[in-house]
Amino acid sequence: MTLFDLPDFKLPDADTLYKALLARDPRFEGRVWVGVTSTGVFCRLTCPARKPKASNCRWFDRLGACIEAGFRPCKRCQPLKAATDAEPVIEELLSALNARPDHRWREADLTEMGYDRGTVRRAFKRHFGMSFLEMARLERLRRGFEVIGDGGTVLEAGLEAGFSSPSAFRARVGALLGIAPGSLSSDPLLSIDWIDTALGLMIAVADTRTLHLLEFMDRKALPTELRKLAEGAQGRLGFGRTPVHDQLAQELTEFFDGTRSAFTVPLTYHGSDFYAQVWDALRAIPAGETRSYGHLAQDIARPTASRAVARANGANQIAILIPCHRVLGADGALTGYGGGLWRKQRLLEIEAGYARASSAKSDQP
Numbered sequence: 001m002t003l004f005d006l007p008d009f010k011l012p013d014a015d016t017l018y019k020a021l022l023a024r025d026p027r028f029e030g031r032v033w034v035g036v037t038s039t040g041v042f043c044r045l046t047c048p049a050r051k052p053k054a055s056n057c058r059w060f061d062r063l064g065a066c067i068e069a070g071f072r073p074c075k076r077c078q079p080l081k082a083a084t085d086a087e088p089v090i091e092e093l094l095s096a097l098n099a100r101p102d103h104r105w106r107e108a109d110l111t112e113m114g115y116d117r118g119t120v121r122r123a124f125k126r127h128f129g130m131s132f133l134e135m136a137r138l139e140r141l142r143r144g145f146e147v148i149g150d151g152g153t154v155l156e157a158g159l160e161a162g163f164s165s166p167s168a169f170r171a172r173v174g175a176l177l178g179i180a181p182g183s184l185s186s187d188p189l190l191s192i193d194w195i196d197t198a199l200g201l202m203i204a205v206a207d208t209r210t211l212h213l214l215e216f217m218d219r220k221a222l223p224t225e226l227r228k229l230a231e232g233a234q235g236r237l238g239f240g241r242t243p244v245h246d247q248l249a250q251e252l253t254e255f256f257d258g259t260r261s262a263f264t265v266p267l268t269y270h271g272s273d274f275y276a277q278v279w280d281a282l283r284a285i286p287a288g289e290t291r292s293y294g295h296l297a298q299d300i301a302r303p304t305a306s307r308a309v310a311r312a313n314g315a316n317q318i319a320i321l322i323p324c325h326r327v328l329g330a331d332g333a334l335t336g337y338g339g340g341l342w343r344k345q346r347l348l349e350i351e352a353g354y355a356r357a358s359s360a361k362s363d364q365p
Helices: 014-023 063-068 081-086 088-099 107-112 117-128 132-149 154-160 166-177 222-232 243-257 273-284 293-299 306-315 341-363
Strands: 033-036 041-044 057-060 190-197 200-206 211-216 237-239
Touching: 014 057, 033 063, 057 063, 063 117, 063 132, 063 200, 081 088, 081 117, 088 117, 088 132, 107 117, 117 132, 190 222, 190 243, 200 222, 200 243, 211 222, 211 243, 222 237, 273 293, 273 306, 293 306
Parallel strands: 190 237
Antiparallel strands: 033 041, 033 057, 190 200, 200 211
16 A cells, blocks of 8 residues: 555644654654755654754655655655555666766666666556656756755756756756746846745745745746746746745745744735736635635625636646635635645645634633
């Protein structure tokens, strides 16, 4: 049985999980993993290694989410072992990936090695929620992102990631983002940077004063959104980090740590006045509460505009801070979310914790 076959499981709060980590509690085996920001590795909660500070822990309920967030597996507790024991093809290909970290893996490589591509894809999807080729791509980029996150240059990042030049590294990231490398500015007005979160890597675009975009890196609409921003900035879109990115990263960390339910990062909207009205209404929904499209339309005094409200919700390009995840179907069911329904569920669970804490505080004499 894999993680994806397990009954519905809700990730406990961070305090409970940290106590379980300290106690090496086996009850969470196969259901929860911890990413350690100070080392960049992810572990089982039963890992025998020295325990990190609580502030350096990120909690995950999927192996794939650990990898998407940029963490690499711990060599001591071997968190991928259950998957490799269950599916020999996984162990074989992960060993090949480790042996050839600089190789640009393609489906043709799998065929040449004697594997059935469909079998490989299904095995990795079962255990990680991503294909082997996606994992290989993320591993190469992760190595580059680590270097930049430590203050390294694009040249150093590209070399560490196995690229022959900084332009090749920029080209690969540009291809991932759907932007022609030659169109990326070396003197950007809007700067692209990535932020590691408990739900995976996010792309943030900001100028020196406001945030223009925040999306999960695997969101399908991301390339289109970035191209529109580049057009609006007259081509001056490129890599870089601003004080807005720093503030955003800090506030997102606090949000996932359970210490911040509201954000103060200044935003710039890219949409019509009606869309802006909807986005303001979304931001006015308290953490822990939800709305349907119909209720949201009533909130803005446009009770017959529920379909237009839904379009505005889908056009939001600043995830989490403009909380479109707080909109549910009329029957209370989870509806579509560009970042994936599993992320929407997790965001709602986090915010439910804020609501419980607020209610408990108000009940105190």
